Amino acid sequence: MASVVIAVSTKMLSHNRMRFVMTVTGIAIAFFLAAAQIGLLVGWVNTNSAIINNAGVDIWVMAKETRTIDYGTAIPRQRIQQVRSVEGVSWAEGMLVGWINWQHPEGKNITVEVIGLDTSNAGGPWKLIEGNLESMHLPKTVIVDELSKNALGVSQIGDSAEMQGKRATIGGFSQEVRTFTAAPFIFTSIKNALEYVPYYRDDEISYVLARIKPNTDILAVRDRVADEVSNVEVLTTAEFAVRSVKYWMLETGVGITVIITAVLGLLVGAVIMSQTLFAITQDHIGNYATLLALGFHQKTLRQIVLAQSITLGGLGIIVGLILFFLACNASARSPIPLETTTTVTTGLVAFSLLCCIASSWFSIRAIFKLDPVSVFHG
């Protein structure tokens, strides 16, 4: 019977090339739309937690009830020493986050997020395209991302502007270090940052970043730090990333919008895919009725419809996936990148295939609901 299934399902599709191409295109576009929305969400989540995940540290020590890395508040600088002395900690440095004004050379004021870094620059930009990371330790020198050139009104190394009433000169440009708030990141040394951010005292920072010794249990070290250092909260990098993402995603309107758009994208994609496949079967409903009358078993028709759904769905998904990867590549340097992970991609493909199979199930039901006598009426 396999030969009948293959002959009927492939010939039905290949007979009308135009229809075939349109269907595969439709499914590809539907898949791409859904994938793009999910990709935006993933990109957004990655952006949310990029500083944390790229810092290359294991443990974050912060003031209690810090909801996201962006809203860190002051803790005493001596906490760095205290963390260093905890058993299992191999390294610790500080980091400072503050929100202040940047005066665009054309006059308008914008808000920026200053990130002050310690000697080894942990928590700083991970990809530099121009200049030197160490330049931020020079007085009044900062590093910004190439994506915020326009917003800040700077275009090359040596350009300067007023930050919180004080001069700030560009020492370099990073790449793909995005912010999803409207405020660009300004990277500089903790020492410089303290000059600019008015509400921090000279002996204050926002975070202590720590690395653990090899072969130690990260959770145990985390708990020891929490025990031995007073008035702080201690999180692993993964925990802090989740907390920051959760904050932006669930506690602010922005995140909810991104999630809703992603869910809608997925639903719309699913509906278009199912509808496209359903339409193919509907087009041939008379032929299916004929086959049923001629003594083809329901099982055979089921296999024909399923084979078509998987062929069309599979091809559409492959084309859609190629489009999606191209879009991910093309958007990599834009402020709103499409990103994905193996799990997300696998999930998307599985979900889409499931939609195709589900739609074939509906199509088949429509066939079996036919009045068999209808074959006599043409």
Place this chain on the structure above:
Amino acid sequence: MKSILTCQGITKNYGAGDIIEKVLKPVDLEFFEGQASVLIGPSGSGKTTLLSILGCLLAPSEGQLLIAEQGVNFSDKSSLTEVRRQKLGFIFQHAQLLPFLTIEENLAIVGRNAGLDETDIKQRLDNLLQRLELRAMRYKHPNQLSGGQRQRVAIARALLHRPSIVLADEPTAALDWQTGKTVVELLLEQARLEKAVLVVVTHDTRMLPLFDRILSIADGLLSEQQQTATTDNTFYTQS
């Protein structure tokens, strides 16, 4: 003569309660091997309904249908399909060939579905295409054929798997008289060759002399007319 198809007290009602429509009053009929019958009657008299029951496509309200002396179980869809797959051949008003398959493929899938082996299918195909003068059409698609040619393919398709019963509902309604007559003659000739029971519904009373038996249905009541003669052409009246 071998009894192939038997109706025992078959009735069909549509609707329920007060608005019940009795389309078929009890039908008792027996068809024997190689017998060709024509079924006539006014529009709405129940011809298609009866043919659908004979074709195991529609369950009767009462009564029994026997095929090769075996009762048909109308409550089991899959066994109905099985009967159609092995024992029945159909010809519809519009040939209803699959438009995306060539003539050869249209025939071959029926053979495969019936479980014939490939060499048998090939022989049957060659043989039927030759007998129905369709050899040149073998690799064409249905839309490249005339209405008459398509009906000839439908005949080949109905016979390919050697069914013991062939049912046709107004197979010539879409054809002109000459073409229609040729198609029916071919159908009769081929069905007789295959020793199949043939039941043909038609509105065209000019066809009647060609058949062995004439069944007439009016108001759901089936009666058999005397077939007067093979040479008698007095049936040239319009229905």
